[in-house]
Amino acid sequence: MIRFESVTKRFANGTTAVDDLSVEFLEGGITVLVGSSGCGKTTTLRMINRLVDPTSGTVSLGGRDVRELPAAQLRRGIGYVIQQAGLFPHRTVLDNIATVPTLLGWGRRKARARAAELLEVVGLAAESGKRYPHQLSGGQQQRVGVARALAADPPVLLMDEPFGAVDPVVRTLLQDELIRLQAELHKTIVFVTHDIDEAVRLGDRIAVFRTGGHMVQFAPPAELLARPADDFVAGFLGAERGLKLLSLISLQNVPYEPIAAVKTTDTAAQARAEATGRWLLAVSPDGKPAGWLDVDALDGSDAIGQAALTPVRGLTDSDSLLSALNETVSSPTGMAVRVDAAGVLVGASRDDVVHAHQRSLA
Amino acid sequence: MIIEWGWLTTHTDDLLALTLDHLATAVPAVLLGLLIALPLAVVAHRVRPLRGLLLGISNIMFTVPSLALFVLLLPITGLTRTTAIAGLTVYTLVVLLRNTVEGLDSVPAKVREASLAMGTGRLGTLLKVEFPLALPVIMAGVRVASVMTISLVSVASYIGYGGIGQLFTDGFQRSFPTPVLAGVVLTLLLALAADAVLVLVQWLCTPWMRKGARA
Numbered sequence: 324m325i326r327f328e329s330v331t332k333r334f335a336n337g338t339t340a341v342d343d344l345s346v347e348f349l350e351g352g353i354t355v356l357v358g359s360s361g362c363g364k365t366t367t368l369r370m371i372n373r374l375v376d377p378t379s380g381t382v383s384l385g386g387r388d389v390r391e392l393p394a395a396q397l398r399r400g401i402g403y404v405i406q407q408a409g410l411f412p413h414r415t416v417l418d419n420i421a422t423v424p425t426l427l428g429w430g431r432r433k434a435r436a437r438a439a440e441l442l443e444v445v446g447l448a449a450e451s452g453k454r455y456p457h458q459l460s461g462g463q464q465q466r467v468g469v470a471r472a473l474a475a476d477p478p479v480l481l482m483d484e485p486f487g488a489v490d491p492v493v494r495t496l497l498q499d500e501l502i503r504l505q506a507e508l509h510k511t512i513v514f515v516t517h518d519i520d521e522a523v524r525l526g527d528r529i530a531v532f533r534t535g536g537h538m539v540q541f542a543p544p545a546e547l548l549a550r551p552a553d554d555f556v557a558g559f560l561g562a563e564r565g566l567k568l569l570s571l572i573s574l575q576n577v578p579y580e581p582i583a584a585v586k587t588t589d590t591a592a593q594a595r596a597e598a599t600g601r602w603l604l605a606v607s608p609d610g611k612p613a614g615w616l617d618v619d620a621l622d623g624s625d626a627i628g629q630a631a632l633t634p635v636r637g638l639t640d641s642d643s644l645l646s647a648l649n650e651t652v653s654s655p656t657g658m659a660v661r662v663d664a665a666g667v668l669v670g671a672s673r674d675d676v677v678h679a680h681q682r683s684l685a
Numbered sequence: 686m687i688i689e690w691g692w693l694t695t696h697t698d699d700l701l702a703l704t705l706d707h708l709a710t711a712v713p714a715v716l717l718g719l720l721i722a723l724p725l726a727v728v729a730h731r732v733r734p735l736r737g738l739l740l741g742i743s744n745i746m747f748t749v750p751s752l753a754l755f756v757l758l759l760p761i762t763g764l765t766r767t768t769a770i771a772g773l774t775v776y777t778l779v780v781l782l783r784n785t786v787e788g789l790d791s792v793p794a795k796v797r798e799a800s801l802a803m804g805t806g807r808l809g810t811l812l813k814v815e816f817p818l819a820l821p822v823i824m825a826g827v828r829v830a831s832v833m834t835i836s837l838v839s840v841a842s843y844i845g846y847g848g849i850g851q852l853f854t855d856g857f858q859r860s861f862p863t864p865v866l867a868g869v870v871l872t873l874l875l876a877l878a879a880d881a882v883l884v885l886v887q888w889l890c891t892p893w894m895r896k897g898a899r900a
Protein backbone atom coordinates (compact mmCIF):
# COMPACT_ATOMS: atom_id res chain seq x y z
CA MET A 324 0.00 0.00 0.00
CA ILE A 325 2.64 2.52 1.10
CA ARG A 326 6.01 1.59 -0.28
CA PHE A 327 9.45 3.08 0.25
CA GLU A 328 12.12 2.09 -2.25
CA SER A 329 15.72 3.00 -1.35
CA VAL A 330 14.54 6.29 0.10
CA THR A 331 17.17 8.63 1.48
CA LYS A 332 16.63 12.13 2.83
CA ARG A 333 19.53 14.46 3.47
CA PHE A 334 18.80 17.95 4.73
CA ALA A 335 20.60 21.06 3.53
CA ASN A 336 22.68 21.17 6.73
CA GLY A 337 24.15 17.79 5.85
CA THR A 338 22.32 15.58 8.34
CA THR A 339 20.90 12.35 7.02
CA ALA A 340 17.36 12.00 8.35
CA VAL A 341 16.47 8.80 6.53
CA ASP A 342 19.08 6.40 5.18
CA ASP A 343 18.25 4.04 2.32
CA LEU A 344 14.84 2.95 3.57
CA SER A 345 13.02 0.17 1.77
CA VAL A 346 9.82 -1.04 3.38
CA GLU A 347 6.16 -1.63 2.65
CA PHE A 348 3.40 -0.70 5.09
CA LEU A 349 0.35 -2.90 5.47
CA GLU A 350 -2.92 -1.90 3.86
CA GLY A 351 -5.72 -1.56 6.40
CA GLY A 352 -3.39 -1.86 9.37
CA ILE A 353 -1.63 0.40 11.84
CA THR A 354 2.10 0.71 11.24
CA VAL A 355 3.89 2.44 14.09
CA LEU A 356 7.19 4.21 13.48
CA VAL A 357 9.06 4.37 16.75
CA GLY A 358 12.43 5.64 17.87
CA SER A 359 14.05 8.41 19.89
CA SER A 360 13.93 11.97 18.59
CA GLY A 361 16.00 12.68 15.51
CA CYS A 362 15.78 9.12 14.25
CA GLY A 363 13.96 10.06 11.06
CA LYS A 364 10.55 8.64 11.91
CA THR A 365 8.71 11.94 11.41
CA THR A 366 10.63 12.66 8.21
CA THR A 367 9.61 9.23 6.94
CA LEU A 368 5.98 10.03 7.69
CA ARG A 369 6.17 13.45 6.06
CA MET A 370 7.57 12.00 2.85
CA ILE A 371 4.28 10.15 2.35
CA ASN A 372 2.25 13.36 1.95
CA ARG A 373 5.19 15.25 0.50
CA LEU A 374 5.66 17.74 3.29
CA VAL A 375 9.21 16.51 2.72
CA ASP A 376 10.54 15.28 -0.61
CA PRO A 377 13.17 12.51 -0.60
CA THR A 378 16.69 13.24 -1.80
CA SER A 379 16.66 9.92 -3.65
CA GLY A 380 14.40 6.91 -3.98
CA THR A 381 10.67 6.58 -4.48
CA VAL A 382 7.68 6.70 -2.18
CA SER A 383 4.54 5.20 -3.67
CA LEU A 384 0.98 5.03 -2.46
CA GLY A 385 -1.35 2.37 -3.85
CA GLY A 386 1.20 1.61 -6.55
CA ARG A 387 1.58 5.22 -7.71
CA ASP A 388 4.60 7.44 -7.10
CA VAL A 389 3.44 10.20 -4.76
CA ARG A 390 5.11 12.73 -7.08
CA GLU A 391 2.68 11.93 -9.89
CA LEU A 392 -0.04 14.08 -8.35
CA PRO A 393 0.18 17.79 -7.48
CA ALA A 394 1.05 17.97 -3.76
CA ALA A 395 -2.21 19.68 -2.73
CA GLN A 396 -4.33 17.08 -4.52
CA LEU A 397 -2.35 14.21 -3.01
CA ARG A 398 -2.72 15.67 0.50
CA ARG A 399 -6.50 16.00 0.23
CA GLY A 400 -6.59 12.22 -0.07
CA ILE A 401 -4.45 11.62 3.04
CA GLY A 402 -5.65 12.35 6.57
CA TYR A 403 -3.11 14.08 8.81
CA VAL A 404 -3.14 14.38 12.58
CA ILE A 405 -0.40 16.13 14.55
CA GLN A 406 0.53 16.82 18.14
CA GLN A 407 -1.64 19.44 19.82
CA ALA A 408 -3.93 18.80 16.87
CA GLY A 409 -2.73 21.83 14.84
CA LEU A 410 -6.31 23.05 14.71
CA PHE A 411 -7.13 26.39 13.09
CA PRO A 412 -7.71 28.69 16.08
CA HIS A 413 -9.85 31.10 14.04
CA ARG A 414 -12.32 28.51 12.82
CA THR A 415 -15.05 26.77 14.77
CA VAL A 416 -14.68 23.07 15.49
CA LEU A 417 -17.21 22.29 12.77
CA ASP A 418 -15.37 24.42 10.19
CA ASN A 419 -12.07 22.84 11.23
CA ILE A 420 -13.44 19.39 10.54
CA ALA A 421 -14.99 20.56 7.26
CA THR A 422 -11.62 21.80 5.92
CA VAL A 423 -10.86 19.07 3.41
CA PRO A 424 -14.46 18.51 2.22
CA THR A 425 -14.64 22.26 1.58
CA LEU A 426 -11.38 22.15 -0.38
CA LEU A 427 -12.78 19.26 -2.38
CA GLY A 428 -15.74 21.45 -3.33
CA TRP A 429 -18.48 19.57 -1.50
CA GLY A 430 -20.32 22.79 -0.80
CA ARG A 431 -20.82 24.37 2.60
CA ARG A 432 -23.96 22.52 3.60
CA LYS A 433 -22.74 19.04 2.77
CA ALA A 434 -19.32 19.68 4.34
CA ARG A 435 -20.94 20.93 7.55
CA ALA A 436 -23.30 17.95 7.69
CA ARG A 437 -20.36 15.58 7.32
CA ALA A 438 -18.47 17.46 10.04
CA ALA A 439 -21.42 17.13 12.41
CA GLU A 440 -21.54 13.41 11.71
CA LEU A 441 -17.84 13.08 12.54
CA LEU A 442 -18.23 14.88 15.87
CA GLU A 443 -20.33 11.95 16.94
CA VAL A 444 -17.93 9.38 15.48
CA VAL A 445 -15.07 10.71 17.62
CA GLY A 446 -17.26 11.01 20.68
CA LEU A 447 -17.81 14.76 20.96
CA ALA A 448 -21.07 16.49 21.84
CA ALA A 449 -22.89 18.19 18.95
CA GLU A 450 -22.78 21.58 20.66
CA SER A 451 -18.98 21.57 20.73
CA GLY A 452 -19.16 22.10 16.95
CA LYS A 453 -19.92 25.78 17.40
CA ARG A 454 -16.98 26.35 19.74
CA TYR A 455 -13.49 27.48 18.91
CA PRO A 456 -10.56 25.11 19.54
CA HIS A 457 -9.23 27.07 22.53
CA GLN A 458 -12.54 26.47 24.28
CA LEU A 459 -11.92 22.71 24.32
CA SER A 460 -9.66 20.56 26.52
CA GLY A 461 -6.48 19.04 25.07
CA GLY A 462 -8.11 15.64 24.70
CA GLN A 463 -11.14 17.12 22.96
CA GLN A 464 -8.91 19.08 20.60
CA GLN A 465 -7.11 15.89 19.71
CA ARG A 466 -10.44 14.24 18.91
CA VAL A 467 -11.28 17.15 16.63
CA GLY A 468 -7.89 16.60 14.98
CA VAL A 469 -8.81 12.99 14.27
CA ALA A 470 -12.27 13.99 13.01
CA ARG A 471 -10.73 16.56 10.69
CA ALA A 472 -8.37 13.94 9.26
CA LEU A 473 -11.27 11.54 8.67
CA ALA A 474 -13.61 14.12 7.14
CA ALA A 475 -13.16 13.24 3.48
CA ASP A 476 -12.88 9.52 4.31
CA PRO A 477 -9.29 9.14 3.07
CA PRO A 478 -7.96 5.57 2.87
CA VAL A 479 -4.70 6.64 4.51
CA LEU A 480 -4.18 8.39 7.82
CA LEU A 481 -0.85 9.83 8.95
CA MET A 482 -0.54 10.51 12.67
CA ASP A 483 2.51 12.32 14.05
CA GLU A 484 2.66 11.86 17.83
CA PRO A 485 -1.02 12.76 17.98
CA PHE A 486 -1.44 11.93 21.67
CA GLY A 487 1.92 13.25 22.83
CA ALA A 488 0.61 16.40 24.46
CA VAL A 489 -2.18 14.98 26.62
CA ASP A 490 -1.96 13.45 30.09
CA PRO A 491 -1.55 9.65 30.43
CA VAL A 492 -5.17 8.98 31.40
CA VAL A 493 -6.56 10.87 28.41
CA ARG A 494 -3.89 9.32 26.19
CA THR A 495 -5.04 5.79 27.09
CA LEU A 496 -8.61 6.85 26.41
CA LEU A 497 -7.70 8.26 23.00
CA GLN A 498 -5.72 5.12 22.16
CA ASP A 499 -8.76 2.99 23.00
CA GLU A 500 -10.88 5.23 20.78
CA LEU A 501 -8.44 4.86 17.93
CA ILE A 502 -8.47 1.07 18.29
CA ARG A 503 -12.29 1.15 18.28
CA LEU A 504 -12.43 3.47 15.24
CA GLN A 505 -9.88 1.39 13.36
CA ALA A 506 -11.91 -1.77 13.97
CA GLU A 507 -14.77 -0.06 12.10
CA LEU A 508 -12.90 1.91 9.47
CA HIS A 509 -9.89 -0.25 8.50
CA LYS A 510 -7.76 2.69 7.42
CA THR A 511 -4.14 2.33 6.48
CA ILE A 512 -2.58 4.21 9.37
CA VAL A 513 1.01 5.28 9.82
CA PHE A 514 1.56 6.39 13.39
CA VAL A 515 4.69 8.07 14.74
CA THR A 516 5.53 7.93 18.45
CA HIS A 517 8.53 7.78 20.76
CA ASP A 518 6.48 5.88 23.35
CA ILE A 519 7.14 2.15 23.02
CA ASP A 520 4.08 1.25 25.12
CA GLU A 521 1.89 3.21 22.74
CA ALA A 522 3.56 1.45 19.81
CA VAL A 523 2.93 -2.00 21.30
CA ARG A 524 -0.63 -1.10 22.12
CA LEU A 525 -1.62 0.28 18.74
CA GLY A 526 0.68 -1.28 16.17
CA ASP A 527 -0.10 -4.17 13.87
CA ARG A 528 3.49 -3.69 12.76
CA ILE A 529 6.23 -1.67 14.42
CA ALA A 530 9.21 -0.15 12.66
CA VAL A 531 12.04 0.73 15.05
CA PHE A 532 14.31 3.54 13.90
CA ARG A 533 17.77 4.40 15.15
CA THR A 534 19.46 7.81 15.05
CA GLY A 535 20.83 8.43 11.57
CA GLY A 536 17.65 7.28 9.91
CA HIS A 537 18.20 3.52 9.91
CA MET A 538 15.22 1.24 10.30
CA VAL A 539 16.57 -1.49 12.56
CA GLN A 540 13.59 -3.82 12.77
CA PHE A 541 10.14 -4.07 11.24
CA ALA A 542 7.93 -6.69 12.85
CA PRO A 543 4.60 -7.33 14.57
CA PRO A 544 4.75 -6.27 18.25
CA ALA A 545 4.85 -9.83 19.65
CA GLU A 546 7.73 -10.79 17.41
CA LEU A 547 9.55 -7.55 18.21
CA LEU A 548 9.22 -8.15 21.93
CA ALA A 549 10.09 -11.84 21.74
CA ARG A 550 13.01 -11.50 19.33
CA PRO A 551 14.51 -8.01 19.23
CA ALA A 552 16.97 -7.75 16.34
CA ASP A 553 19.83 -6.36 18.40
CA ASP A 554 20.83 -4.73 21.67
CA PHE A 555 19.63 -1.33 20.49
CA VAL A 556 16.11 -2.61 19.91
CA ALA A 557 16.16 -4.60 23.16
CA GLY A 558 17.32 -1.50 25.02
CA PHE A 559 14.62 0.59 23.41
CA LEU A 560 11.94 -1.94 24.33
CA GLY A 561 13.03 -1.54 27.94
CA ALA A 562 13.58 -3.73 30.99
CA GLU A 563 9.96 -4.89 31.08
CA ARG A 564 10.04 -6.30 27.58
CA GLY A 565 8.78 -9.70 28.84
CA LEU A 566 5.84 -8.13 30.66
CA LYS A 567 4.97 -6.10 27.55
CA LEU A 568 4.90 -9.32 25.61
CA LEU A 569 2.47 -10.83 28.12
CA SER A 570 0.24 -7.80 27.65
CA LEU A 571 -0.19 -8.85 24.02
CA ILE A 572 -1.37 -12.38 24.76
CA SER A 573 -5.07 -12.87 25.38
CA LEU A 574 -6.63 -15.28 27.87
CA GLN A 575 -8.55 -17.07 25.15
CA ASN A 576 -6.50 -20.25 25.52
CA VAL A 577 -6.01 -20.11 29.27
CA PRO A 578 -8.31 -22.68 30.91
CA TYR A 579 -10.47 -21.92 33.92
CA GLU A 580 -12.47 -24.04 36.36
CA PRO A 581 -15.73 -23.47 38.22
CA ILE A 582 -15.43 -21.58 41.48
CA ALA A 583 -17.70 -21.52 44.51
CA ALA A 584 -19.33 -18.15 45.10
CA VAL A 585 -21.93 -16.56 47.31
CA LYS A 586 -24.26 -13.70 46.47
CA THR A 587 -23.83 -10.43 48.31
CA THR A 588 -27.45 -10.84 49.39
CA ASP A 589 -26.74 -14.18 51.09
CA THR A 590 -26.30 -14.41 54.86
CA ALA A 591 -23.11 -14.99 56.81
CA ALA A 592 -24.35 -18.45 57.75
CA GLN A 593 -24.74 -19.38 54.07
CA ALA A 594 -21.24 -18.07 53.41
CA ARG A 595 -19.75 -20.13 56.23
CA ALA A 596 -21.52 -23.22 54.91
CA GLU A 597 -20.16 -22.64 51.42
CA ALA A 598 -16.60 -21.80 52.43
CA THR A 599 -13.78 -24.31 52.16
CA GLY A 600 -11.07 -21.90 53.26
CA ARG A 601 -10.71 -18.38 54.57
CA TRP A 602 -11.59 -16.58 51.33
CA LEU A 603 -14.77 -16.87 49.28
CA LEU A 604 -15.76 -15.03 46.12
CA ALA A 605 -18.86 -12.86 46.39
CA VAL A 606 -20.95 -11.92 43.35
CA SER A 607 -23.66 -9.34 42.99
CA PRO A 608 -27.24 -10.60 42.40
CA ASP A 609 -26.72 -10.30 38.61
CA GLY A 610 -23.70 -12.64 38.79
CA LYS A 611 -20.88 -10.09 38.45
CA PRO A 612 -17.85 -10.55 40.75
CA ALA A 613 -18.14 -8.16 43.69
CA GLY A 614 -15.04 -9.03 45.71
CA TRP A 615 -13.28 -11.52 47.94
CA LEU A 616 -15.03 -12.19 51.24
CA ASP A 617 -12.98 -12.87 54.37
CA VAL A 618 -15.11 -15.60 56.00
CA ASP A 619 -13.13 -15.54 59.26
CA ALA A 620 -13.96 -11.90 59.72
CA LEU A 621 -17.71 -12.42 59.37
CA ASP A 622 -19.90 -11.86 62.41
CA GLY A 623 -23.63 -12.18 62.94
CA SER A 624 -25.93 -13.47 60.28
CA ASP A 625 -26.68 -10.32 58.30
CA ALA A 626 -26.40 -10.18 54.51
CA ILE A 627 -22.73 -10.34 53.60
CA GLY A 628 -23.01 -7.43 51.22
CA GLN A 629 -22.31 -5.25 54.24
CA ALA A 630 -18.96 -6.87 54.96
CA ALA A 631 -15.78 -5.31 53.58
CA LEU A 632 -14.85 -7.08 50.34
CA THR A 633 -11.35 -7.11 48.87
CA PRO A 634 -11.75 -5.74 45.33
CA VAL A 635 -11.58 -8.13 42.41
CA ARG A 636 -11.36 -7.53 38.68
CA GLY A 637 -13.15 -10.01 36.42
CA LEU A 638 -11.15 -10.76 33.28
CA THR A 639 -12.66 -11.52 29.88
CA ASP A 640 -11.05 -13.66 27.18
CA SER A 641 -9.76 -10.52 25.47
CA ASP A 642 -7.90 -9.37 28.58
CA SER A 643 -4.18 -10.04 28.62
CA LEU A 644 -2.06 -12.68 30.25
CA LEU A 645 -0.32 -9.82 32.03
CA SER A 646 -3.56 -8.76 33.71
CA ALA A 647 -4.21 -12.39 34.73
CA LEU A 648 -0.75 -12.59 36.30
CA ASN A 649 -1.44 -9.35 38.07
CA GLU A 650 -4.70 -10.76 39.46
CA THR A 651 -3.08 -13.96 40.67
CA VAL A 652 -0.51 -11.89 42.53
CA SER A 653 -2.94 -9.38 43.98
CA SER A 654 -5.89 -11.61 44.87
CA PRO A 655 -5.79 -13.26 48.31
CA THR A 656 -6.41 -16.72 46.77
CA GLY A 657 -3.97 -16.60 43.85
CA MET A 658 -6.94 -16.91 41.50
CA ALA A 659 -7.68 -14.84 38.41
CA VAL A 660 -11.45 -14.48 38.21
CA ARG A 661 -12.92 -14.94 34.72
CA VAL A 662 -16.10 -13.39 33.36
CA ASP A 663 -17.99 -13.48 30.05
CA ALA A 664 -18.48 -10.49 27.76
CA ALA A 665 -21.40 -9.31 29.91
CA GLY A 666 -19.20 -9.36 33.02
CA VAL A 667 -20.91 -12.41 34.59
CA LEU A 668 -18.73 -14.87 36.53
CA VAL A 669 -17.78 -18.01 34.58
CA GLY A 670 -14.94 -19.40 36.72
CA ALA A 671 -11.37 -18.78 37.78
CA SER A 672 -7.84 -19.63 36.66
CA ARG A 673 -5.39 -20.77 39.36
CA ASP A 674 -1.96 -19.14 39.40
CA ASP A 675 -0.20 -22.38 38.42
CA VAL A 676 -2.46 -22.64 35.32
CA VAL A 677 -1.61 -19.08 34.31
CA HIS A 678 2.10 -19.69 34.84
CA ALA A 679 1.97 -22.94 32.89
CA HIS A 680 0.34 -21.19 29.95
CA GLN A 681 2.93 -18.45 30.04
CA ARG A 682 5.77 -21.02 30.06
CA SER A 683 4.20 -22.90 27.16
CA LEU A 684 4.66 -19.82 24.98
CA ALA A 685 8.36 -19.43 25.56
CA MET B 686 -9.61 83.32 27.35
CA ILE B 687 -8.14 83.65 23.93
CA ILE B 688 -10.71 81.54 22.16
CA GLU B 689 -13.26 83.41 20.15
CA TRP B 690 -16.26 81.13 20.28
CA GLY B 691 -17.98 83.28 17.72
CA TRP B 692 -15.36 82.36 15.12
CA LEU B 693 -16.08 78.70 15.68
CA THR B 694 -19.82 79.05 15.10
CA THR B 695 -19.34 81.00 11.89
CA HIS B 696 -16.76 78.57 10.55
CA THR B 697 -18.35 75.16 11.22
CA ASP B 698 -18.75 74.51 7.50
CA ASP B 699 -15.07 75.27 6.91
CA LEU B 700 -14.03 73.04 9.82
CA LEU B 701 -16.09 70.17 8.43
CA ALA B 702 -14.65 70.66 4.94
CA LEU B 703 -11.10 70.68 6.33
CA THR B 704 -11.76 67.54 8.36
CA LEU B 705 -13.02 65.72 5.25
CA ASP B 706 -10.01 67.02 3.34
CA HIS B 707 -7.79 65.75 6.12
CA LEU B 708 -9.31 62.29 5.80
CA ALA B 709 -9.03 62.40 2.00
CA THR B 710 -5.26 62.50 2.47
CA ALA B 711 -4.87 60.28 5.54
CA VAL B 712 -7.13 57.35 4.56
CA PRO B 713 -5.59 56.68 1.13
CA ALA B 714 -2.11 57.00 2.65
CA VAL B 715 -2.78 54.24 5.20
CA LEU B 716 -4.58 52.01 2.67
CA LEU B 717 -1.78 52.42 0.16
CA GLY B 718 0.75 51.71 2.90
CA LEU B 719 -1.10 48.50 3.74
CA LEU B 720 -1.25 47.52 0.08
CA ILE B 721 2.53 47.87 -0.16
CA ALA B 722 3.38 46.48 3.27
CA LEU B 723 1.39 43.23 3.02
CA PRO B 724 3.20 41.70 0.04
CA LEU B 725 6.56 43.05 1.20
CA ALA B 726 5.97 41.54 4.63
CA VAL B 727 5.19 38.15 3.08
CA VAL B 728 8.50 38.34 1.21
CA ALA B 729 10.35 39.46 4.36
CA HIS B 730 8.69 36.68 6.34
CA ARG B 731 9.50 33.90 3.90
CA VAL B 732 12.89 34.97 2.60
CA ARG B 733 15.01 35.35 5.70
CA PRO B 734 17.94 37.16 4.06
CA LEU B 735 15.58 39.89 2.76
CA ARG B 736 13.96 40.51 6.11
CA GLY B 737 16.69 42.69 7.57
CA LEU B 738 17.08 44.57 4.32
CA LEU B 739 13.38 45.43 3.91
CA LEU B 740 12.88 46.37 7.54
CA GLY B 741 16.11 48.40 7.42
CA ILE B 742 15.00 50.34 4.36
CA SER B 743 11.62 51.16 5.92
CA ASN B 744 13.41 52.37 9.06
CA ILE B 745 15.76 54.62 7.09
CA MET B 746 12.86 56.09 5.08
CA PHE B 747 11.19 56.96 8.38
CA THR B 748 14.14 59.10 9.39
CA VAL B 749 13.88 61.36 6.30
CA PRO B 750 12.35 64.64 7.55
CA SER B 751 8.81 64.98 6.23
CA LEU B 752 9.38 68.41 4.75
CA ALA B 753 12.41 67.15 2.85
CA LEU B 754 10.43 64.18 1.61
CA PHE B 755 7.73 66.44 0.13
CA VAL B 756 10.39 68.57 -1.54
CA LEU B 757 11.99 65.46 -3.00
CA LEU B 758 8.63 64.26 -4.33
CA LEU B 759 7.66 67.62 -5.86
CA PRO B 760 9.55 67.18 -9.15
CA ILE B 761 7.79 63.83 -9.67
CA THR B 762 4.22 64.43 -8.56
CA GLY B 763 4.04 68.24 -8.31
CA LEU B 764 1.82 70.25 -5.99
CA THR B 765 -0.88 67.60 -5.82
CA ARG B 766 -2.62 65.53 -3.20
CA THR B 767 -0.67 62.57 -4.62
CA THR B 768 2.52 64.10 -3.24
CA ALA B 769 0.97 64.39 0.21
CA ILE B 770 -0.38 60.84 0.10
CA ALA B 771 2.84 59.35 -1.25
CA GLY B 772 4.92 61.06 1.41
CA LEU B 773 2.69 59.91 4.25
CA THR B 774 2.54 56.38 2.85
CA VAL B 775 6.30 56.12 3.19
CA TYR B 776 6.00 56.79 6.93
CA THR B 777 3.24 54.24 7.48
CA LEU B 778 5.46 51.51 6.03
CA VAL B 779 7.80 51.35 8.98
CA VAL B 780 4.99 50.34 11.34
CA LEU B 781 2.88 48.33 8.91
CA LEU B 782 5.77 46.29 7.53
CA ARG B 783 7.21 45.43 10.93
CA ASN B 784 3.85 44.52 12.44
CA THR B 785 2.79 42.40 9.49
CA VAL B 786 6.05 40.46 9.59
CA GLU B 787 5.67 39.98 13.33
CA GLY B 788 2.04 38.99 12.84
CA LEU B 789 3.02 36.32 10.33
CA ASP B 790 5.76 35.15 12.69
CA SER B 791 3.16 34.70 15.42
CA VAL B 792 1.20 32.12 13.42
CA PRO B 793 2.04 28.74 15.01
CA ALA B 794 4.15 26.57 12.70
CA LYS B 795 1.90 23.58 13.47
CA VAL B 796 -1.14 25.43 12.20
CA ARG B 797 0.57 26.48 8.98
CA GLU B 798 1.80 22.92 8.50
CA ALA B 799 -1.67 21.49 9.15
CA SER B 800 -3.14 23.80 6.53
CA LEU B 801 -0.61 22.69 3.91
CA ALA B 802 -1.01 19.03 4.90
CA MET B 803 -4.80 19.28 4.46
CA GLY B 804 -4.14 20.19 0.84
CA THR B 805 -4.55 23.96 0.99
CA GLY B 806 -2.04 25.64 -1.35
CA ARG B 807 0.53 28.18 -0.19
CA LEU B 808 -1.53 31.16 -1.32
CA GLY B 809 -4.69 29.68 0.20
CA THR B 810 -2.85 29.10 3.46
CA LEU B 811 -1.60 32.69 3.42
CA LEU B 812 -5.02 34.20 2.77
CA LYS B 813 -7.22 31.86 4.77
CA VAL B 814 -4.98 30.95 7.70
CA GLU B 815 -1.91 33.16 8.08
CA PHE B 816 -3.41 36.62 7.51
CA PRO B 817 -6.49 36.00 9.69
CA LEU B 818 -4.30 34.76 12.54
CA ALA B 819 -1.85 37.64 12.08
CA LEU B 820 -4.72 40.13 12.03
CA PRO B 821 -4.53 41.27 15.68
CA VAL B 822 -0.84 42.20 15.29
CA ILE B 823 -1.40 43.73 11.85
CA MET B 824 -4.33 45.76 13.15
CA ALA B 825 -2.24 47.04 16.04
CA GLY B 826 0.12 48.38 13.38
CA VAL B 827 -2.73 49.88 11.36
CA ARG B 828 -3.96 51.71 14.45
CA VAL B 829 -0.55 53.22 15.18
CA ALA B 830 -0.07 54.08 11.49
CA SER B 831 -3.51 55.74 11.32
CA VAL B 832 -3.04 57.91 14.38
CA MET B 833 0.44 58.81 13.22
CA THR B 834 -0.76 59.70 9.72
CA ILE B 835 -3.66 61.78 11.00
CA SER B 836 -1.26 63.88 13.03
CA LEU B 837 1.27 64.08 10.19
CA VAL B 838 -1.17 65.27 7.50
CA SER B 839 -0.82 68.82 8.85
CA VAL B 840 2.76 68.89 7.61
CA ALA B 841 1.42 68.70 4.06
CA SER B 842 0.04 72.21 4.59
CA TYR B 843 3.25 73.38 3.00
CA ILE B 844 2.07 72.00 -0.29
CA GLY B 845 -1.56 72.91 0.31
CA TYR B 846 -3.01 69.55 1.33
CA GLY B 847 -2.73 69.77 5.07
CA GLY B 848 -6.43 69.37 5.86
CA ILE B 849 -6.93 70.55 9.42
CA GLY B 850 -3.30 71.66 9.33
CA GLN B 851 -4.36 74.67 7.23
CA LEU B 852 -5.84 76.07 10.44
CA PHE B 853 -2.39 76.18 12.00
CA THR B 854 -0.82 78.20 9.17
CA ASP B 855 -3.89 80.43 9.10
CA GLY B 856 -3.85 81.10 12.85
CA PHE B 857 -0.11 81.53 12.94
CA GLN B 858 -0.01 84.03 10.10
CA ARG B 859 -2.77 86.14 11.67
CA SER B 860 -1.53 85.66 15.27
CA PHE B 861 -5.01 84.42 15.97
CA PRO B 862 -4.97 81.37 18.29
CA THR B 863 -8.58 80.20 17.94
CA PRO B 864 -8.14 78.23 14.67
CA VAL B 865 -4.90 76.70 16.01
CA LEU B 866 -6.64 75.38 19.10
CA ALA B 867 -9.62 74.24 17.07
CA GLY B 868 -7.20 72.38 14.78
CA VAL B 869 -5.47 70.66 17.67
CA VAL B 870 -8.76 69.54 19.17
CA LEU B 871 -10.10 68.39 15.80
CA THR B 872 -6.95 66.39 15.03
CA LEU B 873 -7.16 64.75 18.43
CA LEU B 874 -10.83 63.88 18.00
CA LEU B 875 -10.22 62.56 14.50
CA ALA B 876 -7.38 60.33 15.72
CA LEU B 877 -9.53 58.98 18.55
CA ALA B 878 -12.46 58.37 16.22
CA ALA B 879 -10.28 56.59 13.67
CA ASP B 880 -8.82 54.40 16.40
CA ALA B 881 -12.29 53.54 17.68
CA VAL B 882 -13.42 52.57 14.17
CA LEU B 883 -10.37 50.33 13.75
CA VAL B 884 -10.95 48.64 17.10
CA LEU B 885 -14.51 47.94 15.98
CA VAL B 886 -13.35 46.58 12.62
CA GLN B 887 -10.91 44.26 14.36
CA TRP B 888 -13.58 43.13 16.80
CA LEU B 889 -15.88 42.28 13.90
CA CYS B 890 -13.16 40.45 11.98
CA THR B 891 -11.94 38.25 14.82
CA PRO B 892 -14.97 36.45 16.29
CA TRP B 893 -12.71 33.74 17.74
CA MET B 894 -10.95 36.25 19.99
CA ARG B 895 -14.22 37.14 21.67
CA LYS B 896 -14.91 33.70 23.13
CA GLY B 897 -13.48 33.06 26.55
CA ALA B 898 -11.35 30.10 27.54
CA ARG B 899 -12.91 26.70 27.69
CA ALA B 900 -16.14 26.39 29.55
